[in-house]
Amino acid sequence: MTYDPLDSSVTEHPYPHYAELREKTPVKWIASMQAFAVAKYGDVLTVLQNSDTYSSSQFWPALLGEYDPVPEVAPMISLDPPGHVRIRKLANAAFVPKKIASFPPKIRGIANDLVDDIIARNGKAGSFDFVWEFSALFPVTVVADVLGVDVKRRSEFKHWVDDVLSAGNRAAYGPERLTQIAKSSMELRQYFDDLYEQRKLDPKDDLVSAFTHAEVEGQRLTKAEVMNLAILLLIGGVETTTNLLGITLVHLRSRPEVMQRVRDNNALIPNLIEEVLRYDTPVQMLFRHTLKPAVLNGVEIPQGSLVLPLLGSANRDADQFADPDTFNIDRQPGQTMSFGNGAHFCLGTFLSKMEAKIAVEVLLDRFEQLQAVDGKVKWMDSYFARGPKTLPVRFKVREPELAHG
Ligand code: HEM
Numbered sequence: 001m002t003y004d005p006l007d008s009s010v011t012e013h014p015y016p017h018y019a020e021l022r023e024k025t026p027v028k029w030i031a032s033m034q035a036f037a038v039a040k041y042g043d044v045l046t047v048l049q050n051s052d053t054y055s056s057s058q059f060w061p062a063l064l065g066e067y068d069p070v071p072e073v074a075p076m077i078s079l080d081p082p083g084h085v086r087i088r089k090l091a092n093a094a095f096v097p098k099k100i101a102s103f104p105p106k107i108r109g110i111a112n113d114l115v116d117d118i119i120a121r122n123g124k125a126g127s128f129d130f131v132w133e134f135s136a137l138f139p140v141t142v143v144a145d146v147l148g149v150d151v152k153r154r155s156e157f158k159h160w161v162d163d164v165l166s167a168g169n170r171a172a173y174g175p176e177r178l179t180q181i182a183k184s185s186m187e188l189r190q191y192f193d194d195l196y197e198q199r200k201l202d203p204k205d206d207l208v209s210a211f212t213h214a215e216v217e218g219q220r221l222t223k224a225e226v227m228n229l230a231i232l233l234l235i236g237g238v239e240t241t242t243n244l245l246g247i248t249l250v251h252l253r254s255r256p257e258v259m260q261r262v263r264d265n266n267a268l269i270p271n272l273i274e275e276v277l278r279y280d281t282p283v284q285m286l287f288r289h290t291l292k293p294a295v296l297n298g299v300e301i302p303q304g305s306l307v308l309p310l311l312g313s314a315n316r317d318a319d320q321f322a323d324p325d326t327f328n329i330d331r332q333p334g335q336t337m338s339f340g341n342g343a344h345f346c347l348g349t350f351l352s353k354m355e356a357k358i359a360v361e362v363l364l365d366r367f368e369q370l371q372a373v374d375g376k377v378k379w380m381d382s383y384f385a386r387g388p389k390t391l392p393v394r395f396k397v398r399e400p401e402l403a404h405g
Helices: 008-012 015-024 041-049 059-067 083-094 104-122 130-135 138-147 151-172 175-201 207-213 223-237 239-253 256-264 266-279 349-366 399-404
Strands: 027-030 035-038 125-129 288-290 294-296 299-301 306-309 367-372 388-390 392-397
Touching: 027 299, 035 041, 041 294, 041 306, 059 151, 059 175, 083 207, 083 223, 104 125, 104 130, 104 138, 104 349, 104 392, 125 130, 130 138, 130 239, 130 349, 130 388, 138 151, 138 207, 138 223, 138 239, 138 349, 151 175, 151 223, 175 207, 175 223, 207 223, 223 239, 239 256, 239 266, 239 349, 239 367, 239 388, 256 266, 256 349, 266 349, 349 367
Parallel strands: 035 306
Antiparallel strands: 027 035, 125 392, 288 306, 294 299, 367 392
Protein backbone atom coordinates (compact mmCIF):
# COMPACT_ATOMS: atom_id res chain seq x y z
CA MET A 1 0.00 0.00 0.00
CA THR A 2 1.37 3.45 -0.88
CA TYR A 3 0.14 6.54 0.91
CA ASP A 4 -0.11 9.26 -1.72
CA PRO A 5 -2.54 12.03 -0.75
CA LEU A 6 -2.73 13.15 -4.39
CA ASP A 7 -4.22 9.79 -5.40
CA SER A 8 -8.02 10.09 -5.26
CA SER A 9 -8.48 6.41 -4.32
CA VAL A 10 -6.36 7.15 -1.22
CA THR A 11 -8.26 10.29 -0.24
CA GLU A 12 -11.57 8.46 -0.68
CA HIS A 13 -10.59 5.88 1.90
CA PRO A 14 -7.42 7.02 3.67
CA TYR A 15 -7.73 5.03 6.90
CA PRO A 16 -6.04 1.73 5.89
CA HIS A 17 -3.15 3.83 4.54
CA TYR A 18 -2.88 5.74 7.80
CA ALA A 19 -2.89 2.44 9.75
CA GLU A 20 0.02 1.19 7.67
CA LEU A 21 1.92 4.45 8.14
CA ARG A 22 1.42 4.35 11.93
CA GLU A 23 2.64 0.76 12.06
CA LYS A 24 5.57 0.86 9.65
CA THR A 25 6.70 4.42 8.83
CA PRO A 26 5.09 6.89 11.26
CA VAL A 27 7.16 9.76 9.84
CA LYS A 28 7.45 9.26 6.08
CA TRP A 29 8.81 11.23 3.14
CA ILE A 30 6.02 11.58 0.53
CA ALA A 31 7.61 12.28 -2.84
CA SER A 32 4.44 13.53 -4.58
CA MET A 33 3.95 16.22 -1.91
CA GLN A 34 7.69 16.81 -1.29
CA ALA A 35 6.79 16.63 2.38
CA PHE A 36 7.08 14.50 5.52
CA ALA A 37 3.78 12.94 6.64
CA VAL A 38 3.37 12.45 10.41
CA ALA A 39 0.88 9.72 11.36
CA LYS A 40 1.08 9.03 15.15
CA TYR A 41 -0.93 11.06 17.67
CA GLY A 42 2.10 11.79 19.88
CA ASP A 43 4.21 13.01 16.94
CA VAL A 44 1.39 15.20 15.61
CA LEU A 45 1.17 16.71 19.10
CA THR A 46 4.94 17.40 19.08
CA VAL A 47 4.67 19.18 15.72
CA LEU A 48 1.67 21.30 16.71
CA GLN A 49 3.08 22.26 20.10
CA ASN A 50 6.54 23.33 18.88
CA SER A 51 6.10 26.31 16.60
CA ASP A 52 9.75 27.36 17.10
CA THR A 53 10.66 24.31 14.97
CA TYR A 54 7.44 23.67 13.02
CA SER A 55 6.25 27.03 11.69
CA SER A 56 2.80 27.95 10.33
CA SER A 57 4.13 30.80 8.19
CA GLN A 58 3.61 29.10 4.82
CA PHE A 59 0.05 27.97 5.52
CA TRP A 60 -1.95 30.89 4.15
CA PRO A 61 0.28 31.79 1.19
CA ALA A 62 0.14 28.14 0.11
CA LEU A 63 -3.66 28.09 0.44
CA LEU A 64 -4.68 31.33 -1.27
CA GLY A 65 -1.64 32.45 -3.27
CA GLU A 66 -2.24 35.74 -5.10
CA TYR A 67 -5.98 35.51 -4.38
CA ASP A 68 -5.58 36.48 -0.71
CA PRO A 69 -8.09 39.35 -0.25
CA VAL A 70 -5.89 41.07 2.37
CA PRO A 71 -2.30 40.26 1.39
CA GLU A 72 -0.70 43.12 3.31
CA VAL A 73 -0.97 41.38 6.71
CA ALA A 74 -0.55 37.69 7.56
CA PRO A 75 -3.65 36.17 9.19
CA MET A 76 -3.16 34.63 12.60
CA ILE A 77 -3.35 31.07 11.27
CA SER A 78 -0.12 31.85 9.40
CA LEU A 79 1.67 33.63 12.27
CA ASP A 80 4.02 32.04 14.77
CA PRO A 81 4.33 33.23 18.37
CA PRO A 82 4.96 35.95 19.50
CA GLY A 83 3.17 37.75 16.59
CA HIS A 84 0.33 35.25 16.79
CA VAL A 85 -0.30 35.89 20.49
CA ARG A 86 -1.36 39.54 20.12
CA ILE A 87 -3.98 38.83 17.43
CA ARG A 88 -5.22 35.65 19.11
CA LYS A 89 -5.78 37.50 22.41
CA LEU A 90 -7.78 40.19 20.63
CA ALA A 91 -9.75 37.62 18.64
CA ASN A 92 -10.45 35.64 21.82
CA ALA A 93 -11.66 38.81 23.51
CA ALA A 94 -14.33 39.22 20.82
CA PHE A 95 -15.09 35.54 20.26
CA VAL A 96 -15.85 34.60 23.85
CA PRO A 97 -18.19 31.66 24.64
CA LYS A 98 -20.46 34.14 26.44
CA LYS A 99 -21.02 36.00 23.17
CA ILE A 100 -21.43 32.79 21.19
CA ALA A 101 -23.88 31.48 23.78
CA SER A 102 -26.32 34.17 22.55
CA PHE A 103 -26.30 32.75 18.98
CA PRO A 104 -28.53 29.62 19.25
CA PRO A 105 -31.90 31.25 18.47
CA LYS A 106 -30.50 32.82 15.27
CA ILE A 107 -28.75 29.58 14.30
CA ARG A 108 -31.93 27.56 14.87
CA GLY A 109 -33.88 30.10 12.79
CA ILE A 110 -31.40 29.71 9.90
CA ALA A 111 -31.68 25.88 10.01
CA ASN A 112 -35.49 26.05 10.08
CA ASP A 113 -35.57 28.52 7.15
CA LEU A 114 -33.42 26.17 5.09
CA VAL A 115 -35.73 23.25 5.89
CA ASP A 116 -38.74 25.41 4.88
CA ASP A 117 -37.01 26.10 1.55
CA ILE A 118 -36.30 22.40 1.03
CA ILE A 119 -39.97 21.54 1.63
CA ALA A 120 -41.11 24.40 -0.63
CA ARG A 121 -38.88 23.11 -3.45
CA ASN A 122 -39.24 19.35 -3.00
CA GLY A 123 -42.59 18.75 -1.36
CA LYS A 124 -43.17 16.77 1.84
CA ALA A 125 -41.53 13.53 0.83
CA GLY A 126 -39.04 12.47 -1.82
CA SER A 127 -35.37 13.26 -2.19
CA PHE A 128 -33.00 16.21 -2.25
CA ASP A 129 -29.28 16.78 -2.21
CA PHE A 130 -28.23 17.33 1.39
CA VAL A 131 -24.99 19.11 0.47
CA TRP A 132 -26.44 21.51 -2.10
CA GLU A 133 -29.68 22.25 -0.28
CA PHE A 134 -28.60 22.23 3.36
CA SER A 135 -25.04 21.68 4.53
CA ALA A 136 -23.36 24.01 2.00
CA LEU A 137 -25.78 26.83 2.86
CA PHE A 138 -26.11 26.55 6.62
CA PRO A 139 -22.61 27.43 7.97
CA VAL A 140 -21.99 30.25 5.48
CA THR A 141 -25.31 31.81 6.50
CA VAL A 142 -24.47 31.41 10.20
CA VAL A 143 -21.00 32.93 9.84
CA ALA A 144 -22.36 35.78 7.64
CA ASP A 145 -25.00 36.43 10.28
CA VAL A 146 -22.66 36.48 13.26
CA LEU A 147 -20.15 38.66 11.41
CA GLY A 148 -22.89 41.17 10.64
CA VAL A 149 -23.29 40.75 6.86
CA ASP A 150 -26.45 42.43 5.55
CA VAL A 151 -29.21 39.89 4.80
CA LYS A 152 -29.77 41.52 1.37
CA ARG A 153 -26.17 40.84 0.34
CA ARG A 154 -26.08 37.19 1.52
CA SER A 155 -26.29 35.44 -1.87
CA GLU A 156 -23.62 37.71 -3.38
CA PHE A 157 -21.58 37.05 -0.28
CA LYS A 158 -21.90 33.26 -0.59
CA HIS A 159 -20.69 33.54 -4.16
CA TRP A 160 -17.54 35.49 -3.12
CA VAL A 161 -16.80 33.04 -0.31
CA ASP A 162 -17.17 30.00 -2.62
CA ASP A 163 -14.81 31.61 -5.14
CA VAL A 164 -12.16 32.58 -2.59
CA LEU A 165 -12.32 29.11 -0.99
CA SER A 166 -11.79 27.55 -4.41
CA ALA A 167 -8.45 29.40 -4.77
CA GLY A 168 -6.93 26.38 -2.99
CA ASN A 169 -7.48 24.45 -6.25
CA ARG A 170 -6.20 27.27 -8.51
CA ALA A 171 -3.64 25.04 -10.24
CA ALA A 172 -6.51 23.21 -11.92
CA TYR A 173 -8.33 26.30 -13.30
CA GLY A 174 -8.18 28.19 -16.60
CA PRO A 175 -7.93 32.00 -17.04
CA GLU A 176 -11.68 32.66 -16.99
CA ARG A 177 -12.21 30.98 -13.61
CA LEU A 178 -9.10 32.65 -12.18
CA THR A 179 -10.35 36.10 -13.26
CA GLN A 180 -13.63 35.36 -11.48
CA ILE A 181 -11.79 34.32 -8.28
CA ALA A 182 -9.68 37.52 -8.39
CA LYS A 183 -12.86 39.62 -8.81
CA SER A 184 -14.61 37.89 -5.89
CA SER A 185 -11.50 38.31 -3.73
CA MET A 186 -11.55 42.09 -4.38
CA GLU A 187 -15.30 42.35 -3.79
CA LEU A 188 -15.06 40.43 -0.51
CA ARG A 189 -12.28 42.76 0.63
CA GLN A 190 -14.27 45.85 -0.33
CA TYR A 191 -17.31 44.53 1.53
CA PHE A 192 -15.38 44.09 4.78
CA ASP A 193 -13.58 47.41 4.29
CA ASP A 194 -16.98 49.16 4.14
CA LEU A 195 -18.37 47.11 7.04
CA TYR A 196 -15.36 48.00 9.21
CA GLU A 197 -15.88 51.72 8.55
CA GLN A 198 -19.59 51.46 9.39
CA ARG A 199 -19.05 49.45 12.58
CA LYS A 200 -16.21 51.68 13.73
CA LEU A 201 -18.62 54.61 13.91
CA ASP A 202 -21.74 52.69 14.82
CA PRO A 203 -21.04 49.36 16.57
CA LYS A 204 -23.72 46.66 16.46
CA ASP A 205 -24.10 43.30 18.17
CA ASP A 206 -21.93 41.43 15.67
CA LEU A 207 -18.39 40.07 15.43
CA VAL A 208 -17.03 42.70 13.04
CA SER A 209 -18.04 45.33 15.63
CA ALA A 210 -16.52 43.19 18.42
CA PHE A 211 -13.22 42.76 16.51
CA THR A 212 -13.11 46.47 15.61
CA HIS A 213 -13.56 47.59 19.21
CA ALA A 214 -11.71 44.77 21.03
CA GLU A 215 -8.97 46.07 23.29
CA VAL A 216 -6.48 43.99 25.28
CA GLU A 217 -3.61 45.59 27.25
CA GLY A 218 -4.11 48.84 25.33
CA GLN A 219 -3.83 47.07 21.94
CA ARG A 220 -6.43 47.15 19.13
CA LEU A 221 -6.70 45.39 15.78
CA THR A 222 -5.97 47.47 12.68
CA LYS A 223 -8.49 47.67 9.84
CA ALA A 224 -6.48 45.18 7.74
CA GLU A 225 -6.34 42.80 10.72
CA VAL A 226 -10.11 43.00 11.26
CA MET A 227 -10.77 42.33 7.56
CA ASN A 228 -8.28 39.52 7.63
CA LEU A 229 -9.82 37.94 10.71
CA ALA A 230 -13.33 38.12 9.25
CA ILE A 231 -12.10 36.40 6.07
CA LEU A 232 -10.22 33.80 8.15
CA LEU A 233 -13.46 32.91 9.95
CA LEU A 234 -15.09 32.36 6.59
CA ILE A 235 -12.28 30.24 5.22
CA GLY A 236 -11.86 28.30 8.47
CA GLY A 237 -15.47 28.01 9.49
CA VAL A 238 -17.61 27.43 6.44
CA GLU A 239 -16.39 24.42 4.47
CA THR A 240 -15.28 22.59 7.64
CA THR A 241 -18.73 22.73 9.24
CA THR A 242 -20.45 21.94 5.92
CA ASN A 243 -18.30 18.82 5.72
CA LEU A 244 -18.93 17.84 9.33
CA LEU A 245 -22.69 17.77 8.65
CA GLY A 246 -22.28 15.81 5.40
CA ILE A 247 -19.96 13.27 7.03
CA THR A 248 -22.43 12.85 9.90
CA LEU A 249 -25.19 11.79 7.48
CA VAL A 250 -22.81 9.48 5.62
CA HIS A 251 -22.05 7.61 8.85
CA LEU A 252 -25.66 7.50 9.99
CA ARG A 253 -26.63 5.91 6.66
CA SER A 254 -25.06 2.56 7.53
CA ARG A 255 -25.94 2.77 11.25
CA PRO A 256 -29.75 2.93 11.56
CA GLU A 257 -29.50 1.83 15.20
CA VAL A 258 -27.41 4.94 16.03
CA MET A 259 -29.88 7.16 14.13
CA GLN A 260 -32.73 5.64 16.15
CA ARG A 261 -30.96 6.11 19.50
CA VAL A 262 -30.21 9.75 18.68
CA ARG A 263 -33.79 10.34 17.47
CA ASP A 264 -35.12 8.83 20.71
CA ASN A 265 -32.73 10.81 22.86
CA ASN A 266 -31.51 14.15 21.49
CA ALA A 267 -29.13 14.46 24.43
CA LEU A 268 -26.89 12.01 22.49
CA ILE A 269 -26.39 14.45 19.59
CA PRO A 270 -23.19 16.00 21.05
CA ASN A 271 -21.72 12.47 21.52
CA LEU A 272 -22.58 11.68 17.90
CA ILE A 273 -20.85 14.83 16.69
CA GLU A 274 -17.76 14.18 18.83
CA GLU A 275 -17.46 10.66 17.46
CA VAL A 276 -17.90 11.79 13.83
CA LEU A 277 -15.19 14.39 14.42
CA ARG A 278 -12.85 11.70 15.74
CA TYR A 279 -13.72 8.91 13.32
CA ASP A 280 -13.78 10.84 10.04
CA THR A 281 -12.65 14.42 10.53
CA PRO A 282 -13.26 17.27 8.04
CA VAL A 283 -9.63 18.52 8.23
CA GLN A 284 -7.41 15.55 7.45
CA MET A 285 -4.05 17.31 7.62
CA LEU A 286 -2.32 20.57 8.44
CA PHE A 287 0.83 22.21 7.03
CA ARG A 288 4.00 23.24 8.83
CA HIS A 289 7.54 24.23 7.72
CA THR A 290 10.67 23.41 9.68
CA LEU A 291 12.64 26.47 10.77
CA LYS A 292 15.57 24.27 11.86
CA PRO A 293 16.66 20.65 11.42
CA ALA A 294 14.57 18.28 13.54
CA VAL A 295 14.43 14.61 14.49
CA LEU A 296 10.91 13.20 14.84
CA ASN A 297 10.35 9.57 15.90
CA GLY A 298 13.92 8.83 14.76
CA VAL A 299 13.55 10.44 11.33
CA GLU A 300 15.77 13.40 10.41
CA ILE A 301 13.83 16.30 8.92
CA PRO A 302 16.00 18.97 7.29
CA GLN A 303 15.43 22.70 7.83
CA GLY A 304 12.95 24.17 5.31
CA SER A 305 10.91 20.96 4.94
CA LEU A 306 7.15 20.82 4.53
CA VAL A 307 5.59 18.68 7.28
CA LEU A 308 2.05 17.28 7.18
CA PRO A 309 0.57 16.36 10.57
CA LEU A 310 -2.17 13.85 9.64
CA LEU A 311 -5.03 14.69 12.01
CA GLY A 312 -7.27 11.99 10.52
CA SER A 313 -4.60 9.40 11.33
CA ALA A 314 -3.89 10.71 14.84
CA ASN A 315 -7.58 10.29 15.65
CA ARG A 316 -7.35 6.57 14.82
CA ASP A 317 -4.18 5.92 16.85
CA ALA A 318 -4.72 2.97 19.23
CA ASP A 319 -2.17 4.48 21.63
CA GLN A 320 -4.67 7.26 22.24
CA PHE A 321 -8.12 5.78 21.54
CA ALA A 322 -9.31 2.28 22.50
CA ASP A 323 -10.63 0.26 19.54
CA PRO A 324 -10.11 3.28 17.26
CA ASP A 325 -11.65 1.86 14.07
CA THR A 326 -15.02 1.27 15.75
CA PHE A 327 -17.59 4.06 15.49
CA ASN A 328 -18.91 4.30 19.03
CA ILE A 329 -20.98 7.25 20.24
CA ASP A 330 -20.70 5.99 23.84
CA ARG A 331 -16.94 6.46 24.06
CA GLN A 332 -15.34 9.25 26.05
CA PRO A 333 -13.18 10.39 23.14
CA GLY A 334 -10.72 12.56 25.09
CA GLN A 335 -8.77 15.13 23.16
CA THR A 336 -9.13 14.45 19.45
CA MET A 337 -6.89 16.24 16.93
CA SER A 338 -9.84 17.42 14.86
CA PHE A 339 -9.46 21.08 15.86
CA GLY A 340 -5.65 20.98 16.01
CA ASN A 341 -3.66 21.58 19.18
CA GLY A 342 -1.30 24.17 20.64
CA ALA A 343 -1.21 27.87 19.72
CA HIS A 344 -3.54 27.58 16.70
CA PHE A 345 -6.20 25.40 18.34
CA CYS A 346 -9.37 26.20 16.39
CA LEU A 347 -11.04 29.45 17.42
CA GLY A 348 -14.38 28.14 16.17
CA THR A 349 -14.55 24.85 18.13
CA PHE A 350 -17.42 25.94 20.34
CA LEU A 351 -19.35 27.59 17.50
CA SER A 352 -18.99 24.68 15.06
CA LYS A 353 -20.14 22.12 17.63
CA MET A 354 -23.06 24.36 18.52
CA GLU A 355 -23.99 24.73 14.83
CA ALA A 356 -23.78 20.99 14.21
CA LYS A 357 -25.84 20.18 17.30
CA ILE A 358 -28.59 22.64 16.37
CA ALA A 359 -28.62 21.51 12.72
CA VAL A 360 -29.03 17.84 13.70
CA GLU A 361 -31.74 18.73 16.25
CA VAL A 362 -33.71 20.70 13.66
CA LEU A 363 -33.30 18.05 10.94
CA LEU A 364 -34.45 15.22 13.22
CA ASP A 365 -37.32 17.32 14.47
CA ARG A 366 -38.57 18.38 11.03
CA PHE A 367 -37.91 15.15 9.12
CA GLU A 368 -39.40 11.85 10.19
CA GLN A 369 -37.14 10.22 7.64
CA LEU A 370 -33.76 11.58 6.52
CA GLN A 371 -31.65 8.86 5.02
CA ALA A 372 -28.67 9.18 2.68
CA VAL A 373 -29.36 6.93 -0.31
CA ASP A 374 -27.19 3.85 -0.84
CA GLY A 375 -24.37 3.89 -3.33
CA LYS A 376 -20.83 5.13 -3.51
CA VAL A 377 -20.23 8.43 -1.74
CA LYS A 378 -18.62 11.08 -4.00
CA TRP A 379 -15.92 12.59 -1.80
CA MET A 380 -14.38 16.01 -2.48
CA ASP A 381 -11.19 16.04 -4.53
CA SER A 382 -8.98 17.35 -1.78
CA TYR A 383 -6.15 15.91 0.24
CA PHE A 384 -6.69 18.08 3.29
CA ALA A 385 -10.47 18.74 3.41
CA ARG A 386 -12.82 15.76 3.66
CA GLY A 387 -16.54 15.74 2.98
CA PRO A 388 -19.10 14.43 0.50
CA LYS A 389 -19.28 16.47 -2.72
CA THR A 390 -22.96 15.62 -3.06
CA LEU A 391 -25.24 13.50 -0.87
CA PRO A 392 -28.69 12.50 -2.13
CA VAL A 393 -31.06 11.83 0.78
CA ARG A 394 -34.58 10.45 0.97
CA PHE A 395 -36.84 12.42 3.26
CA LYS A 396 -40.31 12.63 4.70
CA VAL A 397 -41.48 15.53 6.83
CA ARG A 398 -42.86 14.84 10.28
CA GLU A 399 -46.61 14.23 10.60
CA PRO A 400 -47.77 17.55 12.11
CA GLU A 401 -46.28 19.33 9.08
CA LEU A 402 -48.09 16.90 6.75
CA ALA A 403 -51.29 17.61 8.65
CA HIS A 404 -50.73 21.38 8.31
CA GLY A 405 -50.05 21.10 4.58
C1 HEM B 1 -15.96 21.19 12.12
C2 HEM B 1 -15.56 22.42 12.00
C3 HEM B 1 -14.13 22.86 12.12
C4 HEM B 1 -12.96 22.14 12.07
C5 HEM B 1 -12.79 20.64 11.86
C6 HEM B 1 -11.88 23.09 12.25
C7 HEM B 1 -10.54 22.74 12.30
C8 HEM B 1 -9.51 23.62 12.58
C9 HEM B 1 -8.13 23.24 12.74
C10 HEM B 1 -7.59 21.82 12.60
C11 HEM B 1 -7.41 24.36 13.04
C12 HEM B 1 -5.91 24.43 13.35
C13 HEM B 1 -5.11 25.03 12.22
C14 HEM B 1 -3.62 24.96 12.47
O1 HEM B 1 -3.15 24.54 13.55
O2 HEM B 1 -2.87 25.33 11.57
C15 HEM B 1 -8.34 25.46 13.03
C16 HEM B 1 -8.00 26.78 13.26
C17 HEM B 1 -8.89 27.81 13.16
N1 HEM B 1 -10.26 27.72 12.99
FE1 HEM B 1 -11.34 26.03 12.80
N2 HEM B 1 -12.39 24.34 12.38
C18 HEM B 1 -13.77 24.26 12.31
C19 HEM B 1 -14.67 25.29 12.43
C20 HEM B 1 -14.34 26.60 12.60
C21 HEM B 1 -15.29 27.69 12.71
C22 HEM B 1 -16.82 27.54 12.71
C23 HEM B 1 -14.56 28.83 12.79
C24 HEM B 1 -15.02 30.25 12.95
C25 HEM B 1 -16.13 30.74 12.48
C26 HEM B 1 -13.15 28.46 12.76
C27 HEM B 1 -12.11 29.35 12.83
C28 HEM B 1 -10.78 28.99 12.97
C29 HEM B 1 -9.70 29.96 13.12
C30 HEM B 1 -9.84 31.47 13.15
C31 HEM B 1 -8.52 29.22 13.25
C32 HEM B 1 -7.11 29.78 13.42
C33 HEM B 1 -6.76 29.90 14.87
C34 HEM B 1 -5.36 30.43 15.08
O3 HEM B 1 -4.57 30.50 14.14
O4 HEM B 1 -5.05 30.78 16.23
N3 HEM B 1 -13.06 27.12 12.63
N4 HEM B 1 -9.62 24.99 12.78
